[in-house]
Amino acid sequence: MLLATAVVRAETVSYAFEHSTLTFTHVTRTPNGTAVGIDDPALRALLKSLGASLTWRPGDRTVLIATSAPDVISFAVGDAQYGVGGLTAQAHFAPSQVGSEVYLPFDDLMHALGVGIQDGVLERLLTSVDVQGYGIQAVLVARGGGVLHPQVVADTPDRLVYEFDGVGTTLAPERTINAGGIRSLEITSSGSARDPKTTVEIDLSPGTRHDAPQSGSGEFEVAFGANGSAPPLVEPLRGSVAVVAAAAAVASAPPPPPPADMETAAATPLAQPTGATAVATVNAVSVQTASDGGQSVAITVTGNASYEWHRLRAPDNRFWIDIKNAQLAGGPQDQAEANPLIALRVRQIDPQTVRVALSLAGDNALDVSPSATGVSIGVGSAMLAETAPRTGTGTVGAVVSANEPQTTVTPVPADEYGTGGGDDQSQWKFGPRGYVPTNPKLIVLDPGHGGTDRGSMHGELQEAVLNLDMAERVQTILLARGWQVRLTRTTDHDVDATPASTQEAIRIGHDNTDAYALQARDDVANTAGARLFVSIHCNAYINSGPNGSTVYYYKQSDLALAKMMDSTLAASDLGVKDDGTVKVKYYVVANAAMPAILIETAFLTNPFDYTKLASSDWRQQMAEAIANGIDRYMRTNPVANNNQ
Amino acid sequence: MRALRPFFAIVVLAVAAVAGWYFLRPHTPSASGETLTVYYTKLDGTTLGTWDVSLRAPTPGESADARLHDVVTYAALQSVAGPPPDISAVRFPPGTRVHDVTIVNGTALVDLRGEVASANGGAFQENGEFKGLVYTLTGIPSINAVKITIEGRTVETLPGGHLELDAPLRRSDW
Numbered sequence: 064m065l066l067a068t069a070v071v072r073a074e075t076v077s078y079a080f081e082h083s084t085l086t087f088t089h090v091t092r093t094p095n096g097t098a099v100g101i102d103d104p105a106l107r108a109l110l111k112s113l114g115a116s117l118t119w120r121p122g123d124r125t126v127l128i129a130t131s132a133p134d135v136i137s138f139a140v141g142d143a144q145y146g147v148g149g150l151t152a153q154a155h156f157a158p159s160q161v162g163s164e165v166y167l168p169f170d171d172l173m174h175a176l177g178v179g180i181q182d183g184v185l186e187r188l189l190t191s192v193d194v195q196g197y198g199i200q201a202v203l204v205a206r207g208g209g210v211l212h213p214q215v216v217a218d219t220p221d222r223l224v225y226e227f228d229g230v231g232t233t234l235a236p237e238r239t240i241n242a243g244g245i246r247s248l249e250i251t252s253s254g255s256a257r258d259p260k261t262t263v264e265i266d267l268s269p270g271t272r273h274d275a276p277q278s279g280s281g282e283f284e285v286a287f288g289a290n291g292s293a294p295p296l297v298e299p300l301r302g303s304v305a306v307v308a309a310a311a312a313v314a315s316a317p318p319p320p321p322p323a324d325m326e327t328a329a330a331t332p333l334a335q336p337t338g339a340t341a342v343a344t345v346n347a348v349s350v351q352t353a354s355d356g357g358q359s360v361a362i363t364v365t366g367n368a369s370y371e372w373h374r375l376r377a378p379d380n381r382f383w384i385d386i387k388n389a390q391l392a393g394g395p396q397d398q399a400e401a402n403p404l405i406a407l408r409v410r411q412i413d414p415q416t417v418r419v420a421l422s423l424a425g426d427n428a429l430d431v432s433p434s435a436t437g438v439s440i441g442v443g444s445a446m447l448a449e450t451a452p453r454t455g456t457g458t459v460g461a462v463v464s465a466n467e468p469q470t471t472v473t474p475v476p477a478d479e480y481g482t483g484g485g486d487d488q489s490q491w492k493f494g495p496r497g498y499v500p501t502n503p504k505l506i507v508l509d510p511g512h513g514g515t516d517r518g519s520m521h522g523e524l525q526e527a528v529l530n531l532d533m534a535e536r537v538q539t540i541l542l543a544r545g546w547q548v549r550l551t552r553t554t555d556h557d558v559d560a561t562p563a564s565t566q567e568a569i570r571i572g573h574d575n576t577d578a579y580a581l582q583a584r585d586d587v588a589n590t591a592g593a594r595l596f597v598s599i600h601c602n603a604y605i606n607s608g609p610n611g612s613t614v615y616y617y618k619q620s621d622l623a624l625a626k627m628m629d630s631t632l633a634a635s636d637l638g639v640k641d642d643g644t645v646k647v648k649y650y651v652v653a654n655a656a657m658p659a660i661l662i663e664t665a666f667l668t669n670p671f672d673y674t675k676l677a678s679s680d681w682r683q684q685m686a687e688a689i690a691n692g693i694d695r696y697m698r699t700n701p702v703a704n705n706n707q
Numbered sequence: 708m709r710a711l712r713p714f715f716a717i718v719v720l721a722v723a724a725v726a727g728w729y730f731l732r733p734h735t736p737s738a739s740g741e742t743l744t745v746y747y748t749k750l751d752g753t754t755l756g757t758w759d760v761s762l763r764a765p766t767p768g769e770s771a772d773a774r775l776h777d778v779v780t781y782a783a784l785q786s787v788a789g790p791p792p793d794i795s796a797v798r799f800p801p802g803t804r805v806h807d808v809t810i811v812n813g814t815a816l817v818d819l820r821g822e823v824a825s826a827n828g829g830a831f832q833e834n835g836e837f838k839g840l841v842y843t844l845t846g847i848p849s850i851n852a853v854k855i856t857i858e859g860r861t862v863e864t865l866p867g868g869h870l871e872l873d874a875p876l877r878r879s880d881w
Contacts, residue, residue, distance in 0.1 A: 512867060516866075517867075518867060580863070581863055600830060602829045602830055602831050603829030603831070603832075604797075604829055604831050604832055605798075608750060609750060609831055613831070615834075615869075617880075642751075642752065645752065645834065646880075646881055647834045647870065647880065648871045648880040648881075649869040649870060649871065650863060651869070654871070661869065663830050663831070666829075667829075
């Protein structure tokens with residue numbers, strides 16, 4: 064354990080912060096700057112006010128701070144490099160440990176937290192305003208120190224102005240954008256360091272639409288669509304709520320408290336965006352069983368609306384219908400149904416659209432038609448003809464909204480999640496085929512091997528031990544970012560086949576039911592309704608030649624995750640070769656119901672890679688890279704039917 | 708006549724070239740003239756390479772089924788043995804044996820024994836060795852899948868392994 068060698072003397076330092084004074088008492092000075100102890104009460108108070116949390120256990124070398132963005136800031140004792148999100152930065156000096164407390168470089172810590180230091184004042188900063196363009200659509204993302212709750216001070220057809228009270232900035236004052244109907248941005252700061260204010264003025268092209276902004280965490284997002292096109296659907300921010308876009312309402316209302324659960328937030332009907340008019344209400348969705356065993360889903364709608372439906376090909380037997388320009392009366396619905404239906408879900412997926420999603424037992428024929436009370440969906444026992452249409456539109460009521468021509472049929476989404484193509488290759492055996500992640504925040508990590516299965520062994524290293532070590536590190540980081548994480552094993556033991564897996568193995572004539580251990584790992588994710596499954600391994604070969612990291616995938620629905628993980632690993636300066644993505648039918652990947660990958664982090668049998676795997680620092684870097692890849696995927700591939 | 712001399716010269720040269728090719732061309736030992744393409748995975752872990760082996764001529768009275776069984780067995784043996792030693796390839800562990808081959812409805816059932824059942828070569832090796840084997844056998848007309856058993860038993864994967872072996876493997880699995 065490293066001890067501080069450059070401590071000159073202990074003292075206290077005070078800063079004004081918002082409307083109070085923070086006096087740091089766990090302070091040391093080094094020739095290169097001030098260090099603050101992680102147990103300092105003032106530091107803890109500052110972190111709390113910024114929505115950040117600090118994790119460190121005695122014996123750990125690394126201090127992790129999860130920000131409200133959410134990002135992870137990582138400092139390691141004795142290392143002047145520190146991490147912010149997926150980036151590495153250079154501190155003025157290395158953290159040190161004095162007794163049982165770690166001291167961090169104060170200026171660098173404040174910088175990482177998005178807090179400016181000026182004339183004895185700590186000032187929350189707006190650290191970035193990015194516009195991510197998608198042709199005629201764009202999303203503006205603002206990030207900064209602490210939770211951002213801007214107010215709308217102007218909302219006209221050509222100008223949208225947000226004011227961030229209590230937040231300063233050093234960002235460039237003007238930018239030309241020309242994406243998604245945003246022509247330019249102007250960022251100005253005013254007030255004093257003790258009472259700062261930052262204004263972001265967005266200059267819009269005529270006809271630009273924007274959604275209700277999302278705020279409540281360290282990020283603030285607004286989606287835009289040019290020329291009257293719909294803004295892109297963005298995933299609700301974790302712990303976020305919709306901020307009402309109507310200027311007067313927002314200006315007079317305090318920021319609403321963030322709900323703890325994403326689904327709760329998502330289920331809240333969103334405010335109507337400026338310029339849009341809801342003309343219909345979805346009052347009820349019910350299921351009736353006919354005498355012939357078929358079922359009928361009745362969607363009761365009052366008012367005028369159009370609808371659009373899609374269904375996927377077997378084995379991904381899902382169907383959904385979007386009722387447009389409609390509001391959902393009452394809360395969301397989630398209910399299990401009898402065959403041929405498996406489940407029914409109802410959500411307000413955006414301020415203008417109500418979605419009814421069905422999971423079907425098979426590729427059953429459906430009859431979608433307007434009824435006297437809304438829309439009727441007949442679910443028959445016959446199978447759908449290969450040539451039958453898989454998308455369609457219609458109207459409810461006498462008048463169709465001028466904004467939503469009924470003839471418009473958008474291309475069939477790749478799947479209900481928007482994450483990739485339909486999964487015709489899915490051959491997993493033990494779960495429902497129409498998989499719906501019932502827990503879209505849950506990530507299952509699979510530390511490969513364990514117990515009697517040591518995996519590859521080389522020198523003093525055993526794969527089973529390394530895999531668990533890295534998986535636990537990934538778990539710590541993801542938990543700090545607000546995700547739910549479950550490991551298929553938490554100690555160095557075998558993962559035993561579950562009774563359900565064994566019975567199924569017997570049923571299909573498997574010769575060796577005792578050995579159904581990999582299916583048991585998949586069962587952890589399949590039965591929990593997890594969003595992702597990520598297996599972590601170390602590679603090996605019979606000679607020392609091959610080296611590098613590889614991301615293996617199998618199903619079509621794995622591909623987006625595999626590519627995102629590979630690009631994240633490649634960009635993470637891990638010092639090992641990027642061997643890219645490889646498609647192969649590895650058991651745990653093929654039989655996980657959800658997007659899944661198997662990461663071979665490096666080769667135990669290559670001398671260069673071996674030194675990396677032997678280093679706990681490198682394993683921490685790898686864990687951060689894996690966590691970043693998962694985080695990126697989760698944030699950019701929303702589960703549409705669950706986050707509504 | 709003088710005008711025809713270049714023409715005669717060209718004809719003579721062409722005849723000489725054809726005769727030279729005929730006598731100098733590599734002579735395969737196969738009486739049948741048939742060859743079999745054997746696939747292997749290169750050391751990048753994904754790219755396939757090939758080499759050809761010759762097939763014997765069918766014996767008198769040999770049935771089509773017997774011929775197919777023989778060809779598939781030979782292909783499996785060649786694939787597990789791997790390409791010539793001077794070629795860098797992902798290989799099965801030395802000591803791996805093809806114990807039995809059966810063909811059922813277009814699926815080749817291949818029973819492997821020996822080192823493959825105990826060696827833990829890692830994901831890299833499994834991917835490479837089985838990719839080569841499956842591509843080799845499914846390159847034979849009428850074979851479209853390969854079912855692997857280990858020591859005569861259907862297994863989830865190799866011990867400590869990754870590749871799913873309890874269902875037939877196809878080229879589309881890669």
